[in-house]
Amino acid sequence: MKTLIVFSHTWFKGSKVNRALLEAAQDVKDVTIRNLEELYGQNPEKIDVKAEQKLIEDCDRIVFQCPVFWFSTPPMLKAYIDRVFEHGWAYGSQGHALEGKKLQLVLSTGGPQESYKAPTIGELFLPLTAVGNYTGMDVAPIRVAYGCLTISDSDIQKLCDNYKKLLSE
Numbered sequence: 001m002k003t004l005i006v007f008s009h010t011w012f013k014g015s016k017v018n019r020a021l022l023e024a025a026q027d028v029k030d031v032t033i034r035n036l037e038e039l040y041g042q043n044p045e046k047i048d049v050k051a052e053q054k055l056i057e058d059c060d061r062i063v064f065q066c067p068v069f070w071f072s073t074p075p076m077l078k079a080y081i082d083r084v085f086e087h088g089w090a091y092g093s094q095g096h097a098l099e100g101k102k103l104q105l106v107l108s109t110g111g112p113q114e115s116y117k118a119p120t121i122g123e124l125f126l127p128l129t130a131v132g133n134y135t136g137m138d139v140a141p142i143r144v145a146y147g148c149l150t151i152s153d154s155d156i157q158k159l160c161d162n163y164k165k166l167l168s169e
């Protein structure tokens with residue numbers, strides 16, 4: 001399965017967990033990574049909509065990977081969806097580009113799992129599930145790396161192994 005990872009992190013230089021996950025993903029066959037801030041900085045206007053659409057057309061699965069910032073996504077991921085998922089391409093009577101593709105969310109949080117009882121992570125990220133449903137994608141259960149501020153190196157390694165496994169399926 002060809003996978004496109006659309007990754008966003010406003011402060012990637014200081015990233016530990018997502019950096020490790022991305023490095024692990026690089027080793028997996030048929031995985032392409034788009035690091036939005038490395039490509040476009042913090043400027044949504046720079047997003048190359050046609051190039052991003054082409055990459056999506058060529059993949060079977062889109063992974064949105066990001067840290068949770070204020071119970072939401074970093075702004076560049078939202079901007080990417082706003083711009084790339086255009087009318088007539090992603091939705092509307094002529095917009096079928098995303099139909100049948102898999103959508104996987106991979107999130108990291110500072111808070112521990114116990115702090116996501118109400119609302120749950122699934123409830124918080126319902127808008128992204130709705131994006132997937134609305135555009136005809138097959139939305140997979142969200143994967144979450146909880147408690148990333150105090151996570152041990154061995155637990156990061158386990159996350160990386162699980163991520164590689166997921167991306168190989």
Ligand SMILES: Cc1cc2nc3c(=O)[nH]c(=O)nc-3n(C[C@H](O)[C@H](O)[C@H](O)COP(=O)(O)O)c2cc1C
Pocket residue numbers: 009014015016017018019066067068069070071072108109110111112148149
């Ligand atoms: C501006 C900002 C907002 C954050 N908001 C949340 C939040 O709402 N919930 C949470 O669990 N963690 C929150 N965090 C913690 C990040 O999710 C955490 O640092 C990140 O997932 C760790 O991944 P990294 O090592 O790749 O940076 C926030 C961090 C920052 C800088």
